[in-house]
Amino acid sequence: MTIHEPGRRLMHSVQLKYVQKKVAGGGQRQVAAGLSLTSMIDFLVTIVVFLLITFSASGEIPAAKNVRLPTAENTMDMIDAPIVSIAGQAILVDGAPAGNTRAVEESKRMQRIDELFNILKGKREVWRQLHPGKDFPGVVVLQIDQDVTAVVVKSVFQTSAFAGFPNVSFMVNGASKTPGGTAQ
Amino acid sequence: MGGVSVEGGGGSKRAVDAEINMIPMIDLLMVTISFLLITAVWSHMSRINADAQVPGPPREVEPTQVEPEKQLHVEMRAPDKFVLIWKQGGTVVSTVDVPRKDNLIVKDGVKNIRFPDLAAKIEAEWKTAGSHRDATDKKFDQAVLHTDNETPYVYIIGVMDAIYQPHRPYTAGGKTEQVPSFNVTFAVN
Numbered sequence: 001m002t003i004h005e006p007g008r009r010l011m012h013s014v015q016l017k018y019v020q021k022k023v024a025g026g027g028q029r030q031v032a033a034g035l036s037l038t039s040m041i042d043f044l045v046t047i048v049v050f051l052l053i054t055f056s057a058s059g060e061i062p063a064a065k066n067v068r069l070p071t072a073e074n075t076m077d078m079i080d081a082p083i084v085s086i087a088g089q090a091i092l093v094d095g096a097p098a099g100n101t102r103a104v105e106e107s108k109r110m111q112r113i114d115e116l117f118n119i120l121k122g123k124r125e126v127w128r129q130l131h132p133g134k135d136f137p138g139v140v141v142l143q144i145d146q147d148v149t150a151v152v153v154k155s156v157f158q159t160s161a162f163a164g165f166p167n168v169s170f171m172v173n174g175a176s177k178t179p180g181g182t183a184q
Numbered sequence: 185m186g187g188v189s190v191e192g193g194g195g196s197k198r199a200v201d202a203e204i205n206m207i208p209m210i211d212l213l214m215v216t217i218s219f220l221l222i223t224a225v226w227s228h229m230s231r232i233n234a235d236a237q238v239p240g241p242p243r244e245v246e247p248t249q250v251e252p253e254k255q256l257h258v259e260m261r262a263p264d265k266f267v268l269i270w271k272q273g274g275t276v277v278s279t280v281d282v283p284r285k286d287n288l289i290v291k292d293g294v295k296n297i298r299f300p301d302l303a304a305k306i307e308a309e310w311k312t313a314g315s316h317r318d319a320t321d322k323k324f325d326q327a328v329l330h331t332d333n334e335t336p337y338v339y340i341i342g343v344m345d346a347i348y349q350p351h352r353p354y355t356a357g358g359k360t361e362q363v364p365s366f367n368v369t370f371a372v373n
Binding site: 037040041044045047048051052054055068069070071072073074075076077078079108109110141144145146147148149150151153154157158160161165166167168169170171172173174175 | 206209210213214216217220221223224228229230231232233234235236237293294295296297298331332333334335336337338340341342344345348349364370372
């Protein structure tokens with residue numbers, strides 16, 4: 001029997017190596033893994049930079065309650081303009097009540113909606129006073145529920161045009177283009 | 185603790201770098217990520233444009249009589265077909281029927297309809313009969329949508345989407361980009 005130099009021991013009969021092995025997982029994979037702080041901070045900073053770059057306020061226009069917008073592929077980015085919402089029979093301009101579509105639905109004929117007309121005309125006058133000497137863009141965004149009938153759509157469209165907003169945009173959910181023509 | 189000390193050995197001089205406490209820094213990063221994720225906009229709204237063709241104010245000197253331009257009239261009144269009519273003033277130049285297949289998809293209460301055959305036909309028609317195809321041309325071909333009063337809005341958007349499928353180059357301010365070939369408006373009757 002060879003003579004060994006005594007190693008470090010925990011107890012008389014237990015070698016320190018045995019305890020170290022047990023703590024390290026007893027030959028099995030360790031439960032706790034080490035985390036490199038440098039890599040983690042790099043990762044977090046990269047995420048922050050990516051999110052800041054992709055952060056955009058455009059298109060952040062909230063849809064009115066109970067308005068289910070249709071989807072379209074060939075669309076443009078949203079612009080800042082007065083929003084006319086039609087949900088059920090109520091008409092809202094920038095969230096404020098602006099009449100209803102009852103008369104149009106009952107007559108089933110295209111007609112001017114006077115309350116909407118007056119509110120839009122007022123908005124145009126305010127814009128002109130705030131931007132003297134500038135050309136009025138005349139853009140209005142219509143936020144219309146998918147089941148609203150064409151007679152209401154056309155009435156609101158024409159009313160907006162007569163009130164000085166001939167460039168009418170229809171708000172939709174943007175869909176990615178697909179070769180088959182079905183939006184996703 | 186992180187940070188690199190680059191003391192220049194100036195003795196009494198103050199250290200150039202200060203140490204950063206890692207725990208608040210990671211907390212700050214986490215809070216920033218959470219804020220950006222919560223405020224991120226995942227469903228982007230878009231728009232489809234239409235022009236109401238409102239006549240401008242009366243001019244003092246009336247322009248000389250110009251020949252009316254060709255317009256593409258899209259009829260969607262029939263349940264089984266679309267009718268594409270090129271008109272110049274009151275004269276019908278050509279008429280094409282496109283079979284109509286209403287493939288309405290309803291997902292989570294949201295309706296979605298596409299007319300790929302109509303879009304392909306409109307694109308073909310514009311390529312053969314469109315008047316404004318040059319990138320430097322500031323005017324656009326006009327499409328007029330005819331629909332009955334009972335048609336749901338989702339169908340109107342489906343047809344407008346098909347009309348906006350053909351694109352053309354458009355140069356403005358030295359920059360050329362692809363824009364829809366047609367301007368769309370609604371027929372009054």
